[in-house]
Amino acid sequence: IVLTQSPGTLSLSPGERATLSCRASQSVSSSYLAWYQQKPGQAPRLLIYGASSRATGIPDRFSGSGSGTDFSLTISRLEPEDFAVYYCQQYGRLPRTFGQGTKVEIK
């Protein structure tokens, strides 16, 4: 399954709302979709699994939604620490696949 994320880069200011998109080439079964955040020099951090369930310790300003082939990650109000690269991943089929990433940068 090919995952296509858009936009490639999102330029926003702290306090603004961010909406990231992830589109799958085939339906993702049972909403087996996850979102990760990655900062430079760090390992990815799990934010969302099952399309909409927040991982342990993830602030509620992060929310995930969608089903089938269209998914989104929303950050309700950007904090300075949220500027990073975000990846979606499907785990409904093998091989697992990641999107190419969306960079959220400070405007």
Place this chain on the structure above:
Amino acid sequence: EVQLVESGGGLVQPGGSLRLSCAASGFSFSSYWMTWVRQAPGTGLEWVANIKHDGNETSYVDSVKGRFTISRDNAKNSLYLQMNSLRAEDTAVYYCARGGSYSAAWGQGTLVTVSS
């Protein structure tokens, strides 16, 4: 505290071999599927392989099939990735991660550079 520590990376010539290790602690290693994910410099994440908790089931991305072998030693709480016939395009940071689907725990990665 869950910890995953990769080792074994380095510089290797094209066609060469390398074995990566991942030492796990802070959780019941033998109860979890495990995964290797890689990231080429300046690019995104690529899922490489995973292995069932008992080692009896493995899966690979097409680009490494026949060249890479994932394995584990539950007595040593360790995960491995044997990489043979290495190519320049295998150059990446290799992460081990807990879980066979999504991963809530990741190591810090080990860099593999394939170059002459």
